[in-house]
Amino acid sequence: MKLPQSALLERASFDTLLDALRRRGFKVVGPVIQDEAIVYDTVTASADLPVGWTDEQDGGHYRLKRRKDEALFGYAVGPHSWKKYLHPANLKLWDATRDAGAALRFEEGDTEKPPKLAFLGVRSCELRAIAIQDKVFMGSAFTDEHYRKRRERIFTIAVNCGTAGGTCFCVSMKTGPKVTGDVAFDLALTELLEESGHYFLITAGSEAGAEILKELPTRPATPEDLATADAVVDRTAQNMGREMPAEGLPKVLLENLEHPRWDDVAERCLSCANCTMACPTCFCTTVEDTTDLTGDHAERWRRWDSCFTLDFTYMHGGSVQQSARSRYRQWMTHKLATWHEQFGSSGCVGCGRCITWCPVGIDLTEEAAAICTVENSNTATNISEPASRDPSP
Amino acid sequence: MSASLPNTMPGLPAAPLVPEPWQVAARREETADTFTLTLQPTGEAEPMRFQPGQFNMLYAFGTGESAISISGDPSEGSSGLIHTVRRVGYVTSALARLSPGDMVGVRGPFGSAWPMEDARGRDLIFMAGGIGLAPLRPAIYHALNHRADYGRIIILTGARTPEDALYLAEQETWREQDGVEGHLTVDRAETPWTHNVGVVTTLVPKACFDPANAVAMICGPEIMMRYSAMELRKSGLTDNRIYVTMERNMKCAVAFCGHCQLGPEFICKDGPVYRFDRIRFWFSQREF
Amino acid sequence: MKVTTLEPILREHPFFAGLPDTGLTLITGCAKNVRFEAGAALAREGDPAEHFYLIREGRVSLELPAPHGGTVKIQTIDAGEVVGWSWLMPPYQWQFDISAVTPVRALEMDGTCLRGKCDADPRLGYELMKRFSRVMVERLASTRLQLLDLYGVQHPASSPTS
Numbered sequence: 001m002k003l004p005q006s007a008l009l010e011r012a013s014f015d016t017l018l019d020a021l022r023r024r025g026f027k028v029v030g031p032v033i034q035d036e037a038i039v040y041d042t043v044t045a046s047a048d049l050p051v052g053w054t055d056e057q058d059g060g061h062y063r064l065k066r067r068k069d070e071a072l073f074g075y076a077v078g079p080h081s082w083k084k085y086l087h088p089a090n091l092k093l094w095d096a097t098r099d100a101g102a103a104l105r106f107e108e109g110d111t112e113k114p115p116k117l118a119f120l121g122v123r124s125c126e127l128r129a130i131a132i133q134d135k136v137f138m139g140s141a142f143t144d145e146h147y148r149k150r151r152e153r154i155f156t157i158a159v160n161c162g163t164a165g166g167t168c169f170c171v172s173m174k175t176g177p178k179v180t181g182d183v184a185f186d187l188a189l190t191e192l193l194e195e196s197g198h199y200f201l202i203t204a205g206s207e208a209g210a211e212i213l214k215e216l217p218t219r220p221a222t223p224e225d226l227a228t229a230d231a232v233v234d235r236t237a238q239n240m241g242r243e244m245p246a247e248g249l250p251k252v253l254l255e256n257l258e259h260p261r262w263d264d265v266a267e268r269c270l271s272c273a274n275c276t277m278a279c280p281t282c283f284c285t286t287v288e289d290t291t292d293l294t295g296d297h298a299e300r301w302r303r304w305d306s307c308f309t310l311d312f313t314y315m316h317g318g319s320v321q322q323s324a325r326s327r328y329r330q331w332m333t334h335k336l337a338t339w340h341e342q343f344g345s346s347g348c349v350g351c352g353r354c355i356t357w358c359p360v361g362i363d364l365t366e367e368a369a370a371i372c373t374v375e376n377s378n379t380a381t382n383i384s385e386p387a388s389r390d391p392s393p
Numbered sequence: 394m395s396a397s398l399p400n401t402m403p404g405l406p407a408a409p410l411v412p413e414p415w416q417v418a419a420r421r422e423e424t425a426d427t428f429t430l431t432l433q434p435t436g437e438a439e440p441m442r443f444q445p446g447q448f449n450m451l452y453a454f455g456t457g458e459s460a461i462s463i464s465g466d467p468s469e470g471s472s473g474l475i476h477t478v479r480r481v482g483y484v485t486s487a488l489a490r491l492s493p494g495d496m497v498g499v500r501g502p503f504g505s506a507w508p509m510e511d512a513r514g515r516d517l518i519f520m521a522g523g524i525g526l527a528p529l530r531p532a533i534y535h536a537l538n539h540r541a542d543y544g545r546i547i548i549l550t551g552a553r554t555p556e557d558a559l560y561l562a563e564q565e566t567w568r569e570q571d572g573v574e575g576h577l578t579v580d581r582a583e584t585p586w587t588h589n590v591g592v593v594t595t596l597v598p599k600a601c602f603d604p605a606n607a608v609a610m611i612c613g614p615e616i617m618m619r620y621s622a623m624e625l626r627k628s629g630l631t632d633n634r635i636y637v638t639m640e641r642n643m644k645c646a647v648a649f650c651g652h653c654q655l656g657p658e659f660i661c662k663d664g665p666v667y668r669f670d671r672i673r674f675w676f677s678q679r680e681f
Numbered sequence: 682m683k684v685t686t687l688e689p690i691l692r693e694h695p696f697f698a699g700l701p702d703t704g705l706t707l708i709t710g711c712a713k714n715v716r717f718e719a720g721a722a723l724a725r726e727g728d729p730a731e732h733f734y735l736i737r738e739g740r741v742s743l744e745l746p747a748p749h750g751g752t753v754k755i756q757t758i759d760a761g762e763v764v765g766w767s768w769l770m771p772p773y774q775w776q777f778d779i780s781a782v783t784p785v786r787a788l789e790m791d792g793t794c795l796r797g798k799c800d801a802d803p804r805l806g807y808e809l810m811k812r813f814s815r816v817m818v819e820r821l822a823s824t825r826l827q828l829l830d831l832y833g834v835q836h837p838a839s840s841p842t843s
């Protein structure tokens with residue numbers, strides 16, 4: 001596969017990219033401002049993007065702020081993640097009908113062909129999160145066809161991060177901020193806001209991406225342009241809002257299942273499940289069975305669920321995870337420890353959503369560090385205080 | 394499109410989340426709260442092939458689904474798909490209202506199996522508590538059908554009272570077979586009862602087996618399995634020769650819904666049958 | 682007269698396995714061979730507890746009066762096991778009924794006789810105490826498990842770790 005290396009696209013020509021995608025039948029979805037947050041929704045023109053906005057993020061804190069420039073991607077990630085398109089929050093699994101003769105028939109739900117979606121502005125951590133959900137839904141003996149058929153029809157336009165969010169820690173998770181070749185994408189953009197102008201360095205990551213790139217009114221990128229783009233991501237990497245203790249974390253966590261810190265966090269956690277809803281890798285679901293008034297037609301719906309609910313582990317007689325302590329512990333040890341055994345990587349990509357959207361600001365990097373430092377400072381390395389915040393641009 | 398999607402395995406149901414309609418062919422009361430359903434496929438559907446220890450998701454129309462182990466004979470040609478169910482809540486109560494001719498939805502079979510291959514040439518110890526005898530019964534059938542493949546067969550079962558003891562008459566016929574040693578115990582007996590009274594772990598010292606060449610398969614509530622494994626260890630069995638079966642809330646049975654996780658294990662896919670040494674760590678954690 | 686006939690039987694019984702010859706000889710004098718038909722009573726709650734039984738064949742059960750009449754079997758004891766320790770401690774009274782479930786052959790050990798021997802030979806007394814303690818601890822453990830209602834509605838959160 002011979003891919004053009006990279007090319008430069010002027011900000012003024014940005015919409016040609018959207019046109020090229022639409023010509024191919026893609027509906028473009030990406031960041032837009034709704035209800036004072038940057039969420040993912042339909043994008044028809046670059047003007048729909050949060051032009052000139054950024055987000056201030058911290059534990060339990062999110063606020064939009066104006067930037068001094070007109071950047072299209074000058075913010076970090078918001079409360080939504082792409083999983084809402086690939087792994088819908090509500091999905092009909094099947095219909096069941098009971099005939100007069102008591103015969104039962106099942107009809108699979110969600111059989112329509114999903115729309116071809118172009119994801120615009122996918123961050124490196126988000127590409128990793130998609131790769132993680134690929135493993136969950138398509139990597140074992142069973143394939144979730146609902147996920148697969150959506151996943152197969154997406155086109156990803158990634159963005160190298162030019163701004164680190166206050167709760168980001170992709171560097172310590174080795175998941176960003178630069179989009180690298182070991183994870184699937186179609187096009188990757190770096191937004192360059194130089195004195196010489198506002199433009200994008202575009203790199204193709206797939207054949208389909210390369211074809212689109214060919215159609216755009218680009219000019220060749222010089223080695224200097226590449227160096228400028230690298231400097232943008234390097235600066236982001238140096239301004240991470242948080243840091244996760246890295247080495248040996250799974251082992252430390254599993255050796256400390258009775259650590260007093262779990263009680264401590266349990267006193268703060270509201271079991272509201274926000275963290276799991278916002279997390280781009282959390283995949284758990286429950287089902288709801290319903291019948292209509294005639295009683296002859298039933299449906300089964302699948303909905304996002306959270307390990308923070310008491311019902312999640314219900315078995316006749318009671319829930320296995322009764323205490324908030326055990327539920328937070330379940331979530332964190334799953335994300336950071338047992339996920340490795342299940343899917344070959346951490347279940348956390350360092351996007352910081354769970355920290356920002358936790359109403360009481362519980363910070364899993366801080367919780368992990370506390371469990372590492374209090375008793376086991378010898379088992380984990382690279383433990384440090386959370387790095388100082390990225391001064392807002 | 395994004396390149397290189399992971400491959401998927403061929404040969405598995407394309408829609409593992411959609412049940413197939415089966416018909417209740419027979420129903421049998423086992424105890425006051427436990428009954429056995431024999432199901433037949435409808436239309437063109439084939440009989441189900443399964444391995445001892447596997448389970449199905451049974452759907453009671455309009456109510457919901459429950460994970461229920463297959464309790465019938467796994468050999469080819471045996472008639473009907475058999476499940477023994479204890480009525481404890483919504484779904485199992487809805488299943489309890491079914492009678493011959495009614496339909497249920499069935500998805501499966503799912504999960505891991507009892508180690509019938511690895512246990513060849515060894516003494517077999519089956520230990521069951523309460524409804525736990527149902528998931529073990531296919532393994533007992535298999536062992537009795539392939540008598541020459543195994544050494545001694547020991548069946549130790551426990552129930553709360555004689556009235557709660559499962560498959561009582563059938564247990565009698567097992568005990569009568571050559572090379573089968575069976576002990577049955579209840580926690581208390583008010584009616585005439587000549588079997589044991591006491592906890593199921595007390596049956597282990599009564600059984601005659603070669604601890605160096607035996608495999609134990611235990612099924613029952615977690616606490617019963619824990620103490621049974623301890624007792625077997627005392628008599629010389631090592632943890633890699635002890636198998637247990639785990640239970641957790643299950644919604645999908647194909648490792649998508651996340652509910653059945655126990656540490657790194659998806660009980661629906663990696664279990665429900667586990668070698669004890671592989672699950673011991675998680676087995677003894679509280680609230681996991 | 683020397684009771685030579687019972688000593689080998691005592692030696693064979695698991696409860697006395699490994700007991701030194703001198704000890705065995707001493708306690709043989711307190712042993713008596715007994716048989717019970719199925720349904721017969723070996724002991725009655727409240728009666729003076731003057732002995733204990735080494736079961737050689739058959740099954741006995743410990744019973745209590747049921748709350749609404751009749752009796753509840755709470756434990757069975759088989760060949761190779763021992764039943765009864767009320768003779769060890771005041772007030773030397775049976776706390777349960779003991780009945781033969783099947784025809785039973787047993788050795789009846791005279792408690793008064795044995796207590797005398799143990800007082801005279803504390804080493805023997807200690808040895809016997811150790812053996813009885815073990816049986817008592819095991820019975821207590823399994824009674825506790827019975828209390829847990831092992832096969833009822835159970836979930837792991839409520840189960841003790843050990």
Ligand SMILES: Cc1cc2nc3c(=O)[nH]c(=O)nc-3n(C[C@H](O)[C@H](O)[C@H](O)COP(=O)(O)OP(=O)(O)OC[C@H]3O[C@@H](n4cnc5c(N)ncnc54)[C@H](O)[C@@H]3O)c2cc1C
Nearest residue numbers: 315316459460461462478479482483484485640641642643
């Ligand atoms: C692998 C496996 C094999 C099983 N085999 C058998 C069997 O052979 N016979 C049998 O009688 N029972 C078996 N069970 C237990 C059976 O699934 C539950 O008793 C049943 O789901 C209870 O549902 P309910 O709606 O009647 O109870 P409710 O208390 O009304 O439960 C509501 C929901 O909670 C969940 N739930 C409740 N109890 C359990 C439980 N013990 N395990 C998993 N989910 C639960 C289910 O999603 C259920 O729909 C098995 C469970 C598992 C996981």
Ligand code: SF4
Nearest residue numbers: 279348349351352354
């Ligand atoms: S656990 Fe938190 S930081 Fe990690 S991927 Fe999920 S939401 Fe992002």
Ligand code: SF4
Nearest residue numbers: 269270272273275358
């Ligand atoms: S950690 Fe925060 S977001 Fe997650 S459940 Fe607890 S309170 Fe809610």
